Amino acid sequence: MRLSTVPVLKLSVMPNLEVVLHPHPALRWKSREVTKIDAELRQMVEQMFELMYAHKGIGLAANQVALPYRLFVINPTGDRSERDQEQVFINPQITRRNGSEEDEEGCLSLPEIFGPVTRATRIIVDAFDLAGQQFEMELEDLPARVVQHEYDHVDGVLFTDRVPAGALPKMQPLIIDLELQFRNRQKEGTIPSDEQLKASLLALQKARTGG
Numbered sequence: 001m002r003l004s005t006v007p008v009l010k011l012s013v014m015p016n017l018e019v020v021l022h023p024h025p026a027l028r029w030k031s032r033e034v035t036k037i038d039a040e041l042r043q044m045v046e047q048m049f050e051l052m053y054a055h056k057g058i059g060l061a062a063n064q065v066a067l068p069y070r071l072f073v074i075n076p077t078g079d080r081s082e083r084d085q086e087q088v089f090i091n092p093q094i095t096r097r098n099g100s101e102e103d104e105e106g107c108l109s110l111p112e113i114f115g116p117v118t119r120a121t122r123i124i125v126d127a128f129d130l131a132g133q134q135f136e137m138e139l140e141d142l143p144a145r146v147v148q149h150e151y152d153h154v155d156g157v158l159f160t161d162r163v164p165a166g167a168l169p170k171m172q173p174l175i176i177d178l179e180l181q182f183r184n185r186q187k188e189g190t191i192p193s194d195e196q197l198k199a200s201l202l203a204l205q206k207a208r209t210g211g
C-alpha cells in the first residue's frame, strides 16, 4: 500500500479529563473565550457532565478539568436522569444581578470544605449553547448560585475567596491539608510541576481560543 492511500487519521489531542483539586494552577487561570464549537468541544462537555455526576456535583467549570476555556455545565438537580435540567454555558456573561443571599457552598475542587457565600438571588446570563446559538436566561435561587459559582471558576476565582473572614479559621486547616497533599504528589512525581501544568494550559488555550 502506498503511503498516500492511507487515510489521514486526525489524532485527537484531547486529554482524558479529570476533576483537579486545589491548588492546581488551572483553578487560578483566567480563561479565554472559546472561538470554535466543534465535535471535540462537544465531547469535552459530555465528559464534564459525566464527571459532574460521578462526583455528585451540580455544576462543573472547564477550569476544574484543567481546560482553560470560558465554559461550564450545570444540572441543579444533580440527577442524570433529569436531562432537561442540564445546561451548557459557553462564553457566558452575567449581565444583571439582583438581590443578595448568603448560603453554604462547596466545590468539587475543594472536597469536604464548606462555607457561607453571599450571592445575588436573581441573575440574567447571556451565553452560547453547543449548537453555537446565543441565549439569555433568567435564573434565581439555587440555579443562580450555581451559575455564579461556576462563572467565578472561569475567572480563576474560588468560593473560598468570597467566604467572610470569620468563617475562614474553621476551613483553613482543611485547605492547608489539600495543599500539602498536592505538593507531596508533585514531589513524588504523580502530579506534574506547576510549570508543566501551566505549559499544558497554555497549549490548550492556544488550540481553541486563538491566543
Ligand code: ZN
Pocket: 106, 107, 108, 109, 149, 153
Ligand atoms: Zn467549584
